Amino acid sequence: MTEKNPFRIMTREHYPIIEVASVLSAMRTTHDIDSETLRMVIEFIRKFADLYHHEKEEKVVFEQAKKKRIDTSPIDAMEKEHEMTRSRVREALASLEKGDLKNAIVNLREWANFIPDHIDRENHSLFPGLDMVFGENEREILLREFSRIDLELGNFREMQEFADKIFADILSKTGNAIVEARAIPKEDRDEFVVRLANLMPENTVMTVMYDEKSEELERRLEEFEIEEIKKRGVYAFRIRKTRNQ
Numbered sequence: 001m002t003e004k005n006p007f008r009i010m011t012r013e014h015y016p017i018i019e020v021a022s023v024l025s026a027m028r029t030t031h032d033i034d035s036e037t038l039r040m041v042i043e044f045i046r047k048f049a050d051l052y053h054h055e056k057e058e059k060v061v062f063e064q065a066k067k068k069r070i071d072t073s074p075i076d077a078m079e080k081e082h083e084m085t086r087s088r089v090r091e092a093l094a095s096l097e098k099g100d101l102k103n104a105i106v107n108l109r110e111w112a113n114f115i116p117d118h119i120d121r122e123n124h125s126l127f128p129g130l131d132m133v134f135g136e137n138e139r140e141i142l143l144r145e146f147s148r149i150d151l152e153l154g155n156f157r158e159m160q161e162f163a164d165k166i167f168a169d170i171l172s173k174t175g176n177a178i179v180e181a182r183a184i185p186k187e188d189r190d191e192f193v194v195r196l197a198n199l200m201p202e203n204t205v206m207t208v209m210y211d212e213k214s215e216e217l218e219r220r221l222e223e224f225e226i227e228e229i230k231k232r233g234v235y236a237f238r239i240r241k242t243r244n245q
């Protein structure tokens with residue numbers, strides 16, 4: 001069934017972005033990442049996060065929200081953060097063009113370390129708040145504009161496939177990913193983690209920042225080696241995929 005809630009659509013577009021951030025935040029300047037791979041990452045962020053997703057967010061959702069009599073300061077803050085994240089990506093591209101791969105990695109990692117927090121606030125605070133104050137007609141306007149952007153700038157399936165390719169490709173080179181699963185709403189969190197686990201190449205490790213222990217999730221991941229850890233005071237676990245799994 002096609003999703004009819006515009007805020008759910010926006011929330012789900014964040015998942016491939018978190019997926020890509022997971023492999024970037026575990027990337028070190030000592031890792032041997034070629035310029036083609038970095039170019040692919042920048043293309044993903046620019047095309048799907050900055051253009052496709054931000055177009056919907058800034059020019060449609062935020063624009064409509066500003067017409068309402070609500071406190072728009074959280075929206076202004078989000079827009080400032082968008083500008084900040086876009087400048088990291090511009091910097092990464094400029095470094096890549098100069099052949100400075102190390103600085104490109106530093107900037108992409110900064111982007112990746114920041115973006116889950118931004119997405120968390122949109123998913124768990126801004127969008128649920130707007131969801132309560134948008135009426136039927138305004139939702140129709142959002143959905144119509146989303147369809148126009150889907151025709152002009154790409155679509156979710158293409159975004160997801162690109163993210164999967166980047167995730168598996170970089171993970172095979174670095175061996176590590178750090179997944180900020182807390183940014184994903186609870187109802188989709190397990191599915192998200194299981195999806196990523198199934199994309200893991202052999203002999204790689206994924207650290208998942210979760211929230212609280214979930215036996216249901218562990219059951220779904222029983223073919224993987226799981227180790228519970230505490231990371232920065234947060235419940236987290238490590239999933240390892242070895243050759244014979």
Ligand SMILES: [Fe+2]
Binds near residue numbers: 057078082118122
């Ligand atoms: Fe945003």
Ligand SMILES: [Fe+2]
Binds near residue numbers: 010014053057119122
């Ligand atoms: Fe967003």
